[in-house]
Amino acid sequence: MRIGIIGAGHIGATLARQFSRIGHDVVISNSRDPETLRGLVEELDGKVRAVTPAEAVAFGEVVVVSIPYGRYRELPTEGLQGKVVIDTCNYYPERDGRDPDLDSDATTSSEKIRDHLGGADLVKAFNSIYWENLRDRSRPKGDPERLAIPISGSDEEAKAVVAGLIRDIGFDPVDAGYLGPGGRKHQPGAKVYAAELTADELSALLRTG
Ligand SMILES: NC(=O)c1ccc[n+]([C@@H]2O[C@H](COP(=O)([O-])OP(=O)(O)OC[C@H]3O[C@@H](n4cnc5c(N)ncnc54)[C@H](OP(=O)(O)O)[C@@H]3O)[C@@H](O)[C@H]2O)c1
Known part of the structure; x- marks a missing residue:
């Protein structure tokens, strides 16, 4: 599968490593010149290419958005219709600046990103796992x-x-529900957020709210 990643930090780079390891065709971008990702590309044995965010969108059948929430308005808005978009972002006011829509819980960070992206088929995922666990704790079924x-x-x-x-x-994977109500169950502050749980444990906790 062709996967385009926007954001090359802890989570974006770890997903690039994981997806390329199992044979997906991966490109990755940050907010600067792709040349700044040369070190990461070398670390991943050249299996991943560095591109611009717009190129990552154009390339990916799946597009991953993994940047600080506060910068979502910088994301490309074209070319995402009909694509699967994975949103790993979390809202941290001290990092992102205050967002009154989120402080009042009128909506969620993922819904705001989806709306910005022109209504892409957005799935909130990988937002609730610490990046080192994502890197190190793959296990067989x-x-x-x-x-x-x-x-x-x-x-x-x-x-x-x-x-x-x-x-x-x-x-x-454990399905928490639709984007708004489901996403609220695994965003910062939720019981399961960043918890290290098996599928049975996570499902049970999600049922309790
Ligand atoms: N760290 C974790 O364990 C963890 C776990 C789950 C979810 N998350 C969430 O996932 C998101 C990413 O977290 P992270 O820890 O990977 O962040 P990070 O290490 O700080 O990396 C952020 C990345 O986003 C890029 N970026 C920022 N603005 C951009 C833009 N407009 N276009 C393209 N790239 C842009 C940065 O590139 P430049 O350096 O070029 O600006 C950098 O590569 C955050 O919302 C975070 O809350 C983090």
Whole structure:
């Protein structure tokens, strides 16, 4: 699968490593010249190419957005219709600046990003796993240590694609529901946020709210 990643920090670079490891065709971008990602490209044995965010959008059948939430308005708005977009972003007011819509819980960070992206099929995923666990804790299916990753989204087909990617890199996806209500269950402050849980444990906790 062709995967375009926007954001080359802890999570973006770790996803690039994971997806390229299992044979996906991956490009990655940051907010600067792609040349600034030369070190990362070398670290990943040239399996990943550095591009601009617009090129990552054009390339990807799946596009990953993994930047500080406060910068989402800088994301490309063209070319995302019909693509599966994975949103790993979280809202941290001290880093991102205050957003009254989120402080009042009128909406969620993922819905605001989806709207900015022109209504792409957005799935919230990988926002609730610490990057070192994402890097180091892949396990085969059935392993009792295999960690679960909550996902939410309002497009079932897009969610199925993301669930498949999560399984293939060695984690269990657990569906938390539609983008707004589901996403609230695994955003910062939620019980399951950043918790290290198996699929059964995560499912049970999601049912309690
Ligand atoms: N760290 C974690 O364990 C973790 C876990 C789950 C979710 N998250 C969330 O996932 C998101 C990314 O986290 P992170 O820890 O990976 O962040 P990070 O290490 O600070 O990296 C952020 C990346 O975003 C890029 N970026 C910023 N604005 C951009 C733009 N307009 N266009 C393209 N790239 C842009 C930065 O590139 P430049 O350096 O060129 O600006 C940098 O590569 C955040 O919302 C975070 O809350 C983090």
